[in-house]
Amino acid sequence: MEAIKVQGTPNIYRHHDEALTDMKQVIETQGLKKGLLVTGTASFNVAEPFITPLNLNVVIERYNGECSREEVDRLKEKAEAEVVDYLLAVGGGKVIDVTKATAAAMGLPYFIVPTLASNCAAVTPLSVFYTEDGVFTDYVVFDQAAFMVAAEPGILIQTPTDYLRAGIGDTLAKWYEAKPLVASLTHQSIAVKVSQQAAKLCHDVLITHGEAALSDQKTKQITDQFIEVVDTILLASGMVGGFGEYYGRISGAHSIHNGLTVLAETHQYLHGDKVSYGILVQLSLFDEWAEINQLLPFYQALGLPTSFSDLGIQSNLEEKWQQVARHATCEAESIHLLGKVTPDLVHHAMSELEQHVLRLRKDDGE
Numbered sequence: 001m002e003a004i005k006v007q008g009t010p011n012i013y014r015h016h017d018e019a020l021t022d023m024k025q026v027i028e029t030q031g032l033k034k035g036l037l038v039t040g041t042a043s044f045n046v047a048e049p050f051i052t053p054l055n056l057n058v059v060i061e062r063y064n065g066e067c068s069r070e071e072v073d074r075l076k077e078k079a080e081a082e083v084v085d086y087l088l089a090v091g092g093g094k095v096i097d098v099t100k101a102t103a104a105a106m107g108l109p110y111f112i113v114p115t116l117a118s119n120c121a122a123v124t125p126l127s128v129f130y131t132e133d134g135v136f137t138d139y140v141v142f143d144q145a146a147f148m149v150a151a152e153p154g155i156l157i158q159t160p161t162d163y164l165r166a167g168i169g170d171t172l173a174k175w176y177e178a179k180p181l182v183a184s185l186t187h188q189s190i191a192v193k194v195s196q197q198a199a200k201l202c203h204d205v206l207i208t209h210g211e212a213a214l215s216d217q218k219t220k221q222i223t224d225q226f227i228e229v230v231d232t233i234l235l236a237s238g239m240v241g242g243f244g245e246y247y248g249r250i251s252g253a254h255s256i257h258n259g260l261t262v263l264a265e266t267h268q269y270l271h272g273d274k275v276s277y278g279i280l281v282q283l284s285l286f287d288e289w290a291e292i293n294q295l296l297p298f299y300q301a302l303g304l305p306t307s308f309s310d311l312g313i314q315s316n317l318e319e320k321w322q323q324v325a326r327h328a329t330c331e332a333e334s335i336h337l338l339g340k341v342t343p344d345l346v347h348h349a350m351s352e353l354e355q356h357v358l359r360l361r362k363d364d365g366e
């Protein structure tokens with residue numbers, strides 16, 4: 001078995017009321033004097049009542065909406081001009097990713113206040129890069145993890161339920177993508193076993209409590225099951241790749257997501273929505289229809305997409321399946337970790353899935 005590098009979690013993870021007060025104490029204990037706070041407009045509107053009372057010495061900088069190399073260069077230039085000694089990300093996945101990449105480029109510590117439970121970006125030392133137009137290009141794993149993640153339930157309960165739904169979809173993929181990566185191993189190291197256990201935990205918690213947690217967020221109730229689902233999305237999911245490295249990161253579902261980014265119609269849909277659709281395509285690729293049928297009621301209950309039509313794509317399906325399939329099977333794509341996967345195979349898997357879902361809907365009288 002090839003040696004793997006374990007990058008389990010941030011130095012410190014806190015998820016409770018006044019976690020941000022803990023973060024301020026850590027910043028002071030570390031002797032850090034001035035930070036660049038990277039955020040988005042909507043994110044900061046929610047977080048500001050929790051951030052302002054801290055009286056942190058920070059320069060607030062809005063990001064441009066994408067995690068791109070150009071944006072990293074711009075933020076690096078800003079941080080250097082302001083002579084900061086740490087970075088603070090306040091926002092969702094792309095805010096967090098661009099902050100991580102900037103901190104890595106500068107060799108500075110960074111802190112994270114997630115405003116969305118939409119993916120594992122907060123605890124994963126990895127940034128996903130896009131073009132300025134939102135098309136996926138690649139991802140980079142850094143040696144440096146967050147010094148601290150401070151999750152405040154009062155912030156996370158306020159964010160739109162669409163993001164929690166997408167986070168559930170993205171995190172559900174941990175099990176389906178990680179499981180086949182170790183299927184051929186004759187021996188699993190302890191780190192890989194931890195990764196697989198974390199992936200299974202993600203699946204079990206979300207299937208059991210995901211729908212209820214989404215309901216709790218809609219009614220703004222911070223319950224034990226809401227906290228558990230958020231921790232699953234932020235923390236447990238990060239442990240899958242953190243302990244398993246390439247045996248626990250991504251495979252088919254994320255490649256389908258990446259392929260979907262070439263279609264302008266999908267840009268309005270969240271990362272986790274497209275990944276959750278990718279789970280079904282990956283299962284279709286290997287004719288795992290029983291598993292698909294078990295997942296479909298869960299998808300329906302949460303409003304996760306199960307077909308191209310659910311992603312706003314109504315016309316020229318054959319042509320668009322071909323576009324997605326070609327991009328999803330580029331040489332560097334992770335779908336090839338599952339074996340040799342061709343564009344034709346992915347095209348066929350998407351077509352079969354579409355027909356299967358439409359047939360079930362017809363049978364159900366939808």
